[in-house]
Amino acid sequence: MKIDIVSVFPEYFDVLNLSLFGKAQAKGLVEVRAHNLRDWTHDVHHSVDDTPVGGGAGMVMKPEVWAECLDDLLGLEPQIIDNDTAEDNSAVDDTVVITDNDATTDNDSDAASAETNTTSSRPVLIFPNPSAPLFTQRDATELSHANHLLFGCGRYEGYDARIPEYYRAQGIDVREYSIGDYVLNGGEVAVSVMLEAITRLLPGFMGNADSIVEESYTGENALLEHHQYTKPATWRGISVPPVLISGDHGKVDRYRRDEALTRTNDIRPDLIAQLDCRKLDKADRKV
């Protein structure tokens, strides 16, 4: 999997040379390059942002700089979008006019292909954005089948909305994701989170493939995990649930499943609401 990351703080991603991710790079499973967006500026100040059109606080990242960078990384030529309302297509002579009929505006356009793997052949352009749909395990699974991911880290108050719009019109699979209901200073942390969630699913990335299968948020009926215990059976006066040392595997499985259901119901009732009732067994329904 080829991974490009564009940021005004590319050094932030130096940590990817460490730990499991570093090993995955050494093994050739992933090839990561972090680029400095300022390398695509032409002014002395290397400016990447400007004041918001329509007024307001903060700065917005400029589309021109981003587009020069993304065109380079995606191997695209600049185009002028003919959006029907704009009469004037004559602005730049040597650019090709294309019709904006391919543009999709949501992240769900490829949701149906999550299992069918159509993501793999074309690059996926991902922008972290606190005002976008939540990034989920399902997205991580789908994106783990891609062979080229390109992350664009926004800073300040965000990036010009025409950037994702333009690349969608170019036929690029563009995603915008938030990683949770809180505000971060920029996209770098969000990209690190998404990148880890995606790459750990690559075959050979983790030492033990089983550890991926049984986790929370995976599988068809995603539940929070049951509690885990190790030895000793009693520690500082607290004993592990006796059923776990009973040796009865059926009972252990049932106990863990019930605990997963009750914990999920207590902590994340929204996940219970999403469960497919047909996949629940009779004993589940009693919990």
Ligand code: 6GU
């Ligand atoms: Cl993706 N970006 C920023 N700046 N803040 C966030 C976020 C993303 N997701 C949650 N908060």
